[in-house]
Amino acid sequence: MTTVAPLEDLKIIRKKLNGYVGFANLPKQWHRKSVRRGFNLNVMVVGEPGLGKTTLINTLFNKPVLTKNVDEEREEFPAVTVQLTASEIEEDGIKLRLNVVTAPGFGALTNNAESWKPIADEINTRFDTYLESESRLSRTTIEDPRIHALLYFIEPSGHSLRALDIAFMKQVHDKVNLIPVIAKADTLTDDEIVEFKRRILDDIKYQGISVFKPLVHETDDDDAAVLNNNVLSKLPFAVVGSTNYVQSADGRSVRGRSYPWGTIEVENENHNDFVRLRELLIRNYMEELKENTNNVLYENYRSAKLLRMGIEQDESVFKEFDPLAKQEEEKALHEAKLAKMEQEMKAVFQQKVSEKEKKLQRSEADLFSRHKEMKDKLSKQIKLLEDKKAQLEKQKLLPQDPPAPAPQKSRKGFLR
Numbered sequence: 138m139t140t141v142a143p144l145e146d147l148k149i150i151r152k153k154l155n156g157y158v159g160f161a162n163l164p165k166q167w168h169r170k171s172v173r174r175g176f177n178l179n180v181m182v183v184g185e186p187g188l189g190k191t192t193l194i195n196t197l198f199n200k201p202v203l204t205k206n207v208d209e210e211r212e213e214f215p216a217v218t219v220q221l222t223a224s225e226i227e228e229d230g231i232k233l234r235l236n237v238v239t240a241p242g243f244g245a246l247t248n249n250a251e252s253w254k255p256i257a258d259e260i261n262t263r264f265d266t267y268l269e270s271e272s273r274l275s276r277t278t279i280e281d282p283r284i285h286a287l288l289y290f291i292e293p294s295g296h297s298l299r300a301l302d303i304a305f306m307k308q309v310h311d312k313v314n315l316i317p318v319i320a321k322a323d324t325l326t327d328d329e330i331v332e333f334k335r336r337i338l339d340d341i342k343y344q345g346i347s348v349f350k351p352l353v354h355e356t357d358d359d360d361a362a363v364l365n366n367n368v369l370s371k372l373p374f375a376v377v378g379s380t381n382y383v384q385s386a387d388g389r390s391v392r393g394r395s396y397p398w399g400t401i402e403v404e405n406e407n408h409n410d411f412v413r414l415r416e417l418l419i420r421n422y423m424e425e426l427k428e429n430t431n432n433v434l435y436e437n438y439r440s441a442k443l444l445r446m447g448i449e450q451d452e453s454v455f456k457e458f459d460p461l462a463k464q465e466e467e468k469a470l471h472e473a474k475l476a477k478m479e480q481e482m483k484a485v486f487q488q489k490v491s492e493k494e495k496k497l498q499r500s501e502a503d504l505f506s507r508h509k510e511m512k513d514k515l516s517k518q519i520k521l522l523e524d525k526k527a528q529l530e531k532q533k534l535l536p537q538d539p540p541a542p543a544p545q546k547s548r549k550g551f552l553r
């Protein structure tokens with residue numbers, strides 16, 4: 138019998154190579170393969186109508202990725218719906234298949250209590266689709282439909298999170314990388330933003346909501362750690378979106394918003410957190426968002442689902458081998474069989490009775506008509522006889538004529 142040494146007792150022997158072998162080339166191979174395959178990103182954008190979701194997505198990807206339909210323009214929503222907009226964008230020869238899922242109607246109904254449901258359902262359905270495709274026999278081309286990030290837009294009220302925000306975030310935070318953003322940050326002053334962020338973070342902590350935070354890895358260098366800190370320090374991102382070009386204070390043409398008091402530049406870190414959000418979603422942490430979706434969020438969903446299925450299966454297996462349950466089951470089956478037979482016999486009996494009844498009814502009617510026929514015949518005969526009798530009696534009453542002389546015979550016996 139062989140015994141395996143515990144992992145902590147295993148010694149890793151580091152050895153120097155005598156010459157170039159070639160596996161240092163692996164990152165290049167990986168790079169080539171990734172470029173050939175392209176990348177995909179599935180983002181969900183949720184928030185009340187008019188908070189600047191469409192504008193921010195189009196600003197982030199520098200392309201009119203999202204457009205609005207007539208109902209959305211009019212802000213008329215009978216219900217919360219889930220819509221997918223798929224596009225393919227290219228930068229420096231690298232292709233990105235971008236799927237943006239929106240939820241028009243969220244927060245715009247008379248009763249928003251269940252507004253989160255269609256969105257949570259969509260996230261779960263996408264997990265299920267992936268789980269199904271993973272379990273298929275042929276798994277060579279699995280498309281990843283899972284949501285990699287959810288941008289949740291908070292109204293720039295300057296107060297704190299509303300009940301709707303908390304209810305929504307609580308329903309989805311364990312299924313998706315949640316990234317809260319303060320919409321239209323240019324409508325608040327710098328001090329208001331600082332205070333608003335503090336209150337939001339307090340609420341998030343108090344409510345036990347988890348938001349996406351990139352991790353610092355052991356192998357990360359100092360630059361990576363700084364980048365990570367910069368991103369983390371800005372949560373929740375107070376953003377400004379605009380696809381329009383305006384003139385900055387120093388005369389540059391920049392994407393931004395012009396006001397009588399000055400210009401807000403979208404890509405100026407001193408004006409808002411757009412740049413940090415872009416770093417998190419696209420430039421530096423897209424792969425980490427996907428990794429966290431796959432390794433943590435999907436894994437939790439998958440194991441919970443399999444556990445549920447396993448428990449159900451175990452229950453049914455246990456029932457099968459439980460003699461008492463089996464006996465009960467057999468008894469119920471037997472009783473059901475008897476009841477069925479009884480019902481069938483009853484049906485046959487009833488059918489026979491009704492057939493007999495019909496037959497009897499038919500012969501009764503026959504008898505009746507024959508009786509009537511004979512009665513009519515007899516009445517006719519009686520009438521005829523009575524008529525005859527009356528006639529005879531009439532004749533009897535009439536005076537009698539003398540009888541005619543009898544014819545004479547000749548001597549020879551011939552009549553004359």
Ligand code: GDP
Pocket residue numbers: 184185186187188189190191192193320321322323324376377378379394
């Ligand atoms: P959505 O309904 O959430 O998709 O919102 P839209 O992107 O359609 O924006 C609604 C309105 O808000 C439009 O008039 C936008 O120009 C404006 N808007 C979008 N982003 C901002 C922003 O960051 N600041 C300000 N002040 N207005 C914005």
